[in-house]
Amino acid sequence: MLNLQQLEDSLDKALDAETYESLNEWFQERDKQKIKDFIGVQGYLSNLQSIQKSKGTISVEPKYIQEVEVVFSSFHGLAA
């Protein structure tokens, strides 16, 4: 059973300790992680496409790779 008081105390402690710097640092770390994730997805799809070309067994439509690249580019701009 959840202890609501414990949850509230934990959140209050985090919010009270937060500063402008610490919070923005957290946001920036999350953005960096998202960029890493997109690089991973982009690589994964490219690999699938390579397999498709060599084996002709897996179908990855180019539009999906393009979509990932567009999103990736926007995140890349965000980090710059």
Added chain:
Amino acid sequence: MTKKNRNMYHTQGYSKPPLTEPLLCERDDAWLGNGYYFWDTEDDALWWGSTAKKTYTGFSVYIADIDTENVLDTVFNEEHYNFWLKQIDKAINSIYKKSTKKPGIQDINEYIMSRGGWSQWVTGIMFQDLPSNETISKVTGFYYKKRIQLAAFDLKIINNFAHHYDSK
């Protein structure tokens, strides 16, 4: 103590062979952040498949027993709902004050779960989604049926996950 279980439904694009476990949703607009999302009713699971899985050749619905012992139930438990409202408002106000960034849905939820420490205790959140599925409400504009979802954060609370239905 008896475990609290709830039968719920998970919708994904059609896959053969069927999934053996649910897929983690990591979309930025996911209501409660990263999680395994389940519908409370089969009707909503089917509706979601027919509306949100159009890029697939079809969709599949899976069924599972969810252990809700440590799930925050903002739908049926009034104490949990009031608590949830208070915490969300508090987190939003505080983040607004201390950041130059306007927080989004995922920002708030991830903050509470990870930074706020809830992930060590809360295994899922059950919540009422937007009731916009006109095909299920028999009277247009009369949203008498709650559209309920669960975001499960821990695979361990998802038991007996099984393939239930295919639409191709």
